[in-house]
Amino acid sequence: MPSSFTPSELVHTVYETAVSRNPGEPEFHQALHEVLESIAPALAEHPEYGEAGILERLVEPERQVLFRVPWTDDNNRVQVNRGFRVQFNSALGPYKGGLRFHPTVNLSIMKFLGFEQIFKNALTAQGIGGAKGGSDFDPHGKSEAEIMRFCQSFMNELYRHLGEHTDVPAGDIGVGAREIGYLFGQYRKITNRHESGMFTGKGTGWGGAEVRTEATGYGAVFFTEEMLAMKGASIDGKTAIVSGSGNVATYAIEKVHQLGGRAITASDSSGYIVDEKGVDLELLKQIKEVERLRISEYAERRPSARFISGGSVWDVPGQIALPSATQNELTLADAKALIKNGVEAVAEGANMPCFPDAVHAFQQSDVLFGPGKAANAGGVATSALEMSQNASRQRWSFSDSEDRLHHIMRGVHSAAYEAAEKYGRPGDYVVGANTAAFVKVADAMLAQGVI
16 A cells, blocks of 8 residues: 555545446446445555555456357347356455346446455355356246247357356356256357356256255345344344345245244335235245246235235335345335334345445444345355365255355354454444455455466
8 A cells, every 4th residue: 555545545546446447337336335435444454455456456357258149039030138247356266156137237237246246255265256247138038948049149158258167157136047057058068068066056956056046045044143143132033024036035034934033025026015924935936936927926815915016115014124136125215114113133135235325224223234245145155065066076965055054154244243343343244244355355365466
């Protein structure tokens, strides 16, 4: 760090330079600001990070891949989508991060997710770097054949940038076991190599890990339980408000129920349901995972439930809130409603679902807040466990895999909690998670030289 720069001045300079280099990318700017504003204490303790240009290198992806994805629909019309892979940082290990297929995907979202992934992966202590990728392709409403053709075309370009020691993708929004199967199959066809460890989230019958589907939702609830335990409390007997109805939300609901709580909501883009008896998991899975219908169908089949097409799921009272749908879904107004209704703990099941002013409102009201890079690290942690099983050609049971996940999430919580204490912000899991992860990555970058 130049002697004329204080840590806060360095952070400001790096942020402003990054914004000017990456115009029109609000999600990426938001992610940068959230991390950079919290790590000044670590920079003050480690001036060598400034001197070595760690921040300047950290905010710049190591590689950004942008490519055309042409494919033919069932009417024999040529369609063209855009593909992305942002390989952000590999100081701790091969790039690791999901692929997202959704119409909203753009470079800003890919960079925000890839940047977040650096820190999330570092917190798991599993030796993996950070990346993210995807396409603006929308699987909804497409036939199986169309999805297969798109995935094959997508992999025709991306394969050259992947490998079990280079970059290991997984699924994300719009990319489940079906899409991963088609993607992996095309990779295997092109390369003539059955590298099981170069893709995670695979089917359990061909190299996938137990608990991978459940991992992000389970992990968010495990993290919530750890936060509550520090206050002498638990999930048992509490009501949980959950947004979303994909894998994260579904299995967060499942784990809340297993720990004695009662999750009463789920949502999608059409609205949300409230079921005061507790969400029926089998019905939710049937509607969303099998029939792929809108969440309103749940209320049609469940007498104890009602569907609300307007308003916000965060208007529903509960002691625990688990935003598990998408980025920037929980506003300041939503936070105030939750606080007014007595929320005690909020854990981000999705990536950056809370606006910054909502996070500040929770913290100012002494609501326990678990940021996504810590609270939703369970998915990538279990992906790393899948990589380990593939490398050793072993299979672990569901209970063994869940125990390992639980152990990792305890470690993530401890790292964030202890770093917050160390850097003078006790109980602030945002500062704790960011600084604990940053120091780990920065030390690795220092050790490996200017690359």
